[in-house]
Amino acid sequence: MRTGRWVRAIEDRAISTHDLRRIARRRLPRAVFDAVDGGAGDERTLRANEAAYERLWLRPRALADAKTRDLRTTVLGTPVSMPVMLSPCGFARMCDSQAELAVARAAARAGTVFAVSGASSYPLEEVAAAAPGPQWYQLYMAKARAETDALLDRVEAAGYPVLCVTIDSPVSPTRERDFHNRLTVPLKPSPRLLVEGMSRPAWSLDFLLGGPGASPADTLGLAQARVAYWNLARTVTDMTVVTWDDIVWLRERWKGPLVLKGVQRGDEVPRIADLGVDAVIVSNHGARNLDGTRATVEVLPEVVDAAAGRMEVYLDGGIRRGADVLRALALGARACFVGRPYMFALAAAGEQGVDHVLSIFRAELEKGMALTGCSRLADIDGSLLERRPAAEPAGMR
Numbered sequence: 001m002r003t004g005r006w007v008r009a010i011e012d013r014a015i016s017t018h019d020l021r022r023i024a025r026r027r028l029p030r031a032v033f034d035a036v037d038g039g040a041g042d043e044r045t046l047r048a049n050e051a052a053y054e055r056l057w058l059r060p061r062a063l064a065d066a067k068t069r070d071l072r073t074t075v076l077g078t079p080v081s082m083p084v085m086l087s088p089c090g091f092a093r094m095c096d097s098q099a100e101l102a103v104a105r106a107a108a109r110a111g112t113v114f115a116v117s118g119a120s121s122y123p124l125e126e127v128a129a130a131a132p133g134p135q136w137y138q139l140y141m142a143k144a145r146a147e148t149d150a151l152l153d154r155v156e157a158a159g160y161p162v163l164c165v166t167i168d169s170p171v172s173p174t175r176e177r178d179f180h181n182r183l184t185v186p187l188k189p190s191p192r193l194l195v196e197g198m199s200r201p202a203w204s205l206d207f208l209l210g211g212p213g214a215s216p217a218d219t220l221g222l223a224q225a226r227v228a229y230w231n232l233a234r235t236v237t238d239m240t241v242v243t244w245d246d247i248v249w250l251r252e253r254w255k256g257p258l259v260l261k262g263v264q265r266g267d268e269v270p271r272i273a274d275l276g277v278d279a280v281i282v283s284n285h286g287a288r289n290l291d292g293t294r295a296t297v298e299v300l301p302e303v304v305d306a307a308a309g310r311m312e313v314y315l316d317g318g319i320r321r322g323a324d325v326l327r328a329l330a331l332g333a334r335a336c337f338v339g340r341p342y343m344f345a346l347a348a349a350g351e352q353g354v355d356h357v358l359s360i361f362r363a364e365l366e367k368g369m370a371l372t373g374c375s376r377l378a379d380i381d382g383s384l385l386e387r388r389p390a391a392e393p394a395g396m397r
């Protein structure tokens with residue numbers, strides 16, 4: 001944990017996810033910041049994911065009694081304190097040495113789901129043991145079923161109740177910022193990274209040694225984590241296509257709830273439901289794989305319609321405000337996931353940063369509900385929205 005009297009509390013420095021991103025930008029080497037921030041190709045989808053929310057204007061209800069607000073809900077039967085969960089993001093160690101362990105603890109404190117990445121920098125067993133959950137496991141299927149089968153034995157033994165399969169990553173993507181920064185994942189020491197690291201000494205110290213005050217045991221633990229990180233990276237760069245047959249096999253193999261992450265069109269949703277899948281996440285992988293896909297919040301209504309109540313529908317991509325969560329719920333999402341906001345919070349202030357970003361989403365959503373006349377999540381419906389062009393940026397007027 002980052003402590004010390006000279007460090008101003010993150011609560012005093014950041015009131016929004018945008019502040020946390022700015023702080024992360026100052027703390028991380030440029031190449032690492034870009035690796036989290038960037039998207040595929042021309043980054044049109046990256047911009048679209050966020051911009052789409054600007055076209056969804058709110059129609060507050062007057063005179064509704066929303067003196068108290070209840071943000072609680074359930075996802076696949078598990079109670080959560082709010083409809084904001086943490087997306088699986090690989091290699092969180094790029095942001096902070098405690099990485100997924102810190103995220104797991106913060107999510108548990110907040111009473112929400114953390115979906116642990118199949119490319120987690122710590123072994124899945126250690127993340128599961130770090131906090132009581134609720135945690136889900138995000139699976140990248142291996143090329144050989146036997147390998148996936150063995151991995152699922154570990155996932156079961158570690159006690160993950162829900163399996164979330166990512167279906168949108170058949171090949172490793174091209175992210176041009178990474179190319180220009182000569183960035184490889186996992187991070188390989190290079191003269192360039194060394195120079196960038198020197199300008200970010202706090203990050204470098206934390207990345208290499210676990211930060212000031214780390215005990216030898218911490219350092220040793222980190223050395224092990226680094227090994228896990230290399231091994232996982234090899235698996236992940238060796239990703240495979242997931243097909244309908246794989247989902248049939250997985251449905252047989254995995255006894256608990258099964259979630260598909262990466263659905264981007266409604267017409268395949270009935271078939272997914274027919275296979276016994278329990279929920280889908282409308283996601284374009286945070287615009288990190290295929291550029292030119294639609295903003296996720298624009299895809300959401302057709303998926304909700306097609307699911308017709310047979311599966312829960314969640315959304316991720318571009319959510320930066322509690323009011324964005326409110327918009328997604330108004331369009332029929334049961335809950336949302338966020339990715340970059342918590343990765344930047346982790347980079348900005350470690351575990352306290354993740355606590356803080358979750359409290360920002362909670363406070364903003366609660367205020368949004370108060371101001372639109374909603375005392376329960378069930379009060380959030382389509383009547384709260386009108387689709388109109390976004391406002392002109394200030395400088396254009």
Ligand SMILES: Cc1cc2nc3c(=O)[nH]c(=O)nc-3n(C[C@H](O)[C@H](O)[C@H](O)COP(=O)(O)O)c2cc1C
Nearest residue numbers: 087088089090117166285286316317318338339340
């Ligand atoms: C740095 C980073 C790493 C990610 N790693 C994974 C991953 O390992 N597995 C996965 O399914 N999605 C991964 N994603 C995608 C997220 O799960 C999520 O879909 C996306 O971040 C949501 O968009 P947002 O960042 O705009 O909130 C990653 C995203 C980021 C930013």
